Amino acid sequence: MTTLENIKEILETSGLPVAYGFFPEEEAPDMPFLVYQSVYSNNFSADSIVYKKFEHIQIDLYTRFKEPQTEDKVQKALSSxxxxxxxxxxxxERLYRIIYEIEV
Structure with a gap:
């Protein structure tokens, strides 16, 4: 089962630098890079309680130029x-922000 904790490992298979939330300014890599975070929950309820938890994850790909081959790498990492x-x-900022949304 995929969890928020192992999303970073999955995204790293793209070969791009990855951080949760943001890269510290002094450690920010050159583009392209990925930043992800849990933006809200989308839980399933039963009997007035949370029966199954779901995290809505937003993954941002930052690039200077439109890079379909880089997007393909991210999409391959997200293939499951x-x-x-x-x-x-x-x-x-003169950059592209490609936003991928998934639930885990």
Whole structure:
């Protein structure tokens, strides 16, 4: 069973640097890199209690340019999950943020 604790190991199979939440400023790697975090729970209830816990995980891929081959590496790492993907461009920072969402 996949848990929040082993998501980092799964993401590291992409070959990209990975951190939970953020990289400390003095340790931030060059792009591309991945940052992930639990953004909310989506629990299943039964008899008015939490019967099964689910964490909604957001995984952000940061790149300077559109890099389909890098996205493919992330998607391969996430191949055992159902994921959703969105993309945005930050004009101020001049970077792409590709957002993958999964539940564990």
């Amino acid at each position: 999950f159902f994921w959703e993907k969105t993309e945005e461009y930050d004009d101020a």
